Amino acid sequence: MIKAILIDDEPLSREILKSYLMRFPQIQIADECNDGFEGVKAIQQHQPDLIFLDIQMPKINGFEMLELVSPMPAVIFITAFDEFALKAFEANAIDYLLKPVSEDRFAKAVQKFLDKTTQTPPATAGLLDTMAQSTAQNNRIVVKTGSKVKIIPVHEIQYLEADDDFVKIVTAEGSFLKNKTMSFYEQTLDAQQFVRVHRSYILHISQITKIEPYQKETHLAILRNGQQIPVSKTGYSKLKTILGI
Amino acid sequence: MAISKNLPVSRLPLAGAVLLWTAAYAAGLHYFFTIAWEVAATDSGLFNLVTLSSVFLLYAIIGYLPRTGIFQITLGVAVVFAFLSQWLAQQATAQLITDPAYLDFLNQSMPVRWAMGFVILVSTGVAFIFYSRWREVAEAQARETDTRLLAREAELHKLQLQLQPHFLFNSLNSINALIQLKPDQAREMVQQLSDFLRLTISRADEPWITFAQELEYLKTYLAIEKVRFGHRLEINIQADNMLNDFNIPTLVLQPLLENAIKFGLYGTTGKIIIQLIAKQTDNGMQVEITNPFDADMQPSTGSGFGLSGLQRRLYLLYARNDLMQTQRTPEMFTVKLIIPPRP
Numbered sequence: 001m002i003k004a005i006l007i008d009d010e011p012l013s014r015e016i017l018k019s020y021l022m023r024f025p026q027i028q029i030a031d032e033c034n035d036g037f038e039g040v041k042a043i044q045q046h047q048p049d050l051i052f053l054d055i056q057m058p059k060i061n062g063f064e065m066l067e068l069v070s071p072m073p074a075v076i077f078i079t080a081f082d083e084f085a086l087k088a089f090e091a092n093a094i095d096y097l098l099k100p101v102s103e104d105r106f107a108k109a110v111q112k113f114l115d116k117t118t119q120t121p122p123a124t125a126g127l128l129d130t131m132a133q134s135t136a137q138n139n140r141i142v143v144k145t146g147s148k149v150k151i152i153p154v155h156e157i158q159y160l161e162a163d164d165d166f167v168k169i170v171t172a173e174g175s176f177l178k179n180k181t182m183s184f185y186e187q188t189l190d191a192q193q194f195v196r197v198h199r200s201y202i203l204h205i206s207q208i209t210k211i212e213p214y215q216k217e218t219h220l221a222i223l224r225n226g227q228q229i230p231v232s233k234t235g236y237s238k239l240k241t242i243l244g245i
Numbered sequence: 246m247a248i249s250k251n252l253p254v255s256r257l258p259l260a261g262a263v264l265l266w267t268a269a270y271a272a273g274l275h276y277f278f279t280i281a282w283e284v285a286a287t288d289s290g291l292f293n294l295v296t297l298s299s300v301f302l303l304y305a306i307i308g309y310l311p312r313t314g315i316f317q318i319t320l321g322v323a324v325v326f327a328f329l330s331q332w333l334a335q336q337a338t339a340q341l342i343t344d345p346a347y348l349d350f351l352n353q354s355m356p357v358r359w360a361m362g363f364v365i366l367v368s369t370g371v372a373f374i375f376y377s378r379w380r381e382v383a384e385a386q387a388r389e390t391d392t393r394l395l396a397r398e399a400e401l402h403k404l405q406l407q408l409q410p411h412f413l414f415n416s417l418n419s420i421n422a423l424i425q426l427k428p429d430q431a432r433e434m435v436q437q438l439s440d441f442l443r444l445t446i447s448r449a450d451e452p453w454i455t456f457a458q459e460l461e462y463l464k465t466y467l468a469i470e471k472v473r474f475g476h477r478l479e480i481n482i483q484a485d486n487m488l489n490d491f492n493i494p495t496l497v498l499q500p501l502l503e504n505a506i507k508f509g510l511y512g513t514t515g516k517i518i519i520q521l522i523a524k525q526t527d528n529g530m531q532v533e534i535t536n537p538f539d540a541d542m543q544p545s546t547g548s549g550f551g552l553s554g555l556q557r558r559l560y561l562l563y564a565r566n567d568l569m570q571t572q573r574t575p576e577m578f579t580v581k582l583i584i585p586p587r588p
Contacts, residue, residue: 009510010415010473016422035514056411058514059539080414099418 002117003030003046007039007062008054008078013099017052017078020106027110034058036065037149044147048073050094050113055079060149064142068149070179074116076109141169143176150176154193158207159229160185162200172225195242197221197235205242267293278350284342288351291341292334296362299330303370307377319370327362331355397561412469412503419473434472441465448495452562453587456523456530457489459498463521466499470506477516478506484523488530492587494562498532500555501580505536508578512538529585538578552580563588 004027006014014032021027030046033039035058043051051073055062062079066072077084080099094116095109139154152171161168166177167185186196196202203221210222211231219231221239231239239245271289274280280288303319303326310318335351335358342348416438423431444462448454460482467480502521509517520535552569559568563585572579 010419011476012419012422012426012473015426016418019425037514056511058511080411080418099414100421101418 002027003048004050005031005042005048006052007033009034009057020103024110036060039065040068043069050074052076052078055081060142068144074113143178157204160202195238197231201229284347288338291338295330295334299326300369303366304373323366323370327359327366331358331362416469437465437468451495453492454495456491456493479518482521485525487525491530493584501534505534508538509536532582535577535579537576
């Protein structure tokens with residue numbers, strides 16, 4: 001049995017998908033969600049194989065919701081938003097359907113999924129990165145703490161720190177882990193505001209109050225809250241160009 | 246660009262003036278220099294005909310002159326023309342009239358004739374240049390006004406027609422679902438959507454409508470949104486009946502309401518109430534639209550057409566930038582719109 005979840009904020013939109021899915025008795029609808037928050041919970045709870053996902057939804061959009069989910073199920077986007085279509089395709093979403101969805105087109109998308117499940121699971125890393133880019137450009141990063149979802153405005157970030165396979169995002173409220181790489185954030189965050197000062201640190205430059213020499217060619221950046229962040233030799237020269245010293 | 250060749254005065258008065266001048270010229274010759282009438286008339290006719298021709302020739306030349314140095318060149322040409330034309334007239338007259346006393350007078354009068362020809366040519370030439378320039382400027386101004394008017398109309402039209410394609414596609418999606426689930430409601434929604442589109446299209450050509458008409462349009466729009474979001478959306482409209490016949494710019498309220506619904510629905514989860522209050526004021530009306538919103542939310546992209554487009558439209562219509570104000574509290578977002586009487 002294949003488990004699926006429908007995530008769309010319009011009940012009618014879910015209804016029609018449900019009726020289309022009756023043609024596929026092997027797919028069972030495990031849950032229906034009104035928004036991304038419900039979606040995160042339902043995915044955690046049911047571990048579905050496939051989700052049908054709207055993009056424009058309350059508070060967090062479909063892309064942002066996916067960032068909070070692991071392991072990632074196969075995704076079929078269903079949306080009236082056509083500006084993301086190309087992005088989703090490049091990123092190996094199973095399919096991208098535009099509303100209003102015809103039954104034939106829907107059946108084709110599901111068939112595509114069924115054909116793929118017999119092979120290797122879909123490559124989703126690319127999808128995640130493309131999506132995260134779109135959200136980092138939104139000037140916010142969505143994180144999960146326990147079962148709660150938190151939206152961090154980029155300007156509230158103090159610094160980012162490498163933490164094994166994760167990145168720790170530090171704000172005045174605390175720190176949040178995100179399953180991403182440092183180089184990802186180095187590329188997506190605004191380079192005028194965020195500088196990779198060290199292999200393990202990206203600093204929000206508005207947080208810096210002082211830079212002091214440390215050992216040999218390294219320095220220490222002192223943040224507003226007194227915290228000290230190591231600055232490497234290349235990091236220091238990057239800082240110098242941006243701060244104009 | 247060369248100066249236009251059109252003459253500043255219409256033809257009939259010009260001909261009259263030339264005839265009068267010719268007659269006065271002849272009379273002058275007759276009374277001051279005791280020249281016989283026939284001789285004076287021949288003299289005046291020939292001299293003035295030649296002078297007039299040279300004036301026209303000068304205009305033709307001015308038409309082709311470059312802007313820089315036009316006065317100097319005109320002056321030079323006028324000198325040459327004055328000399329040539331009077332000399333030509335002298336030769337012609339001498340052929341027709343053989344009276345030695347007159348011929349003597351003719352030769353003696355030449356310097357005065359040259360001077361007169363010169364004055365006539367220069368003054369009419371310079372006047373012509375100024376007139377042509379003034380007309381050029383006036384034409385450019387008229388063109389500019391026209392262009393601005395056209396651009397303004399086009400811009401207004403475009404702003405009015407900012408129909409959200411998402412709205413259309415999502416509505417079609419709802420209809421698609423209803424056809425299968427509740428065919429009666431599907432039919433109703435097709436009707437509502439058609440009404441809405443018809444009003445949107447037909448009103449794009451009418452810059453002004455009454456408040457009552459706009460309200461009716463809003464209700465059609467809301468009926469559609471209710472089908473999509475009825476489970477979450479409640480709308481509360483309070484409008485003063487006195488306002489029914491008040492003229493407002495077409496489609497200003499709908500984008501505001503659409504914006505409020507979008508912010509309300511996508512900025513929060515759970516049920517929302519949107520409030521629209523329209524009141525009469527001393528000088529016009531005031532509309533307040535309030536929607537719940539979450540201050541912690543960073544606005545996501547895709548807000549699309551919203552308040553800036555409307556602000557621009559209001560400016561184009563009323564030449565005022567202070568007609569729209571927004572207020573935020575931690576939970577509510579309010580847009581206040583002042584609509585003055587139609588200018």
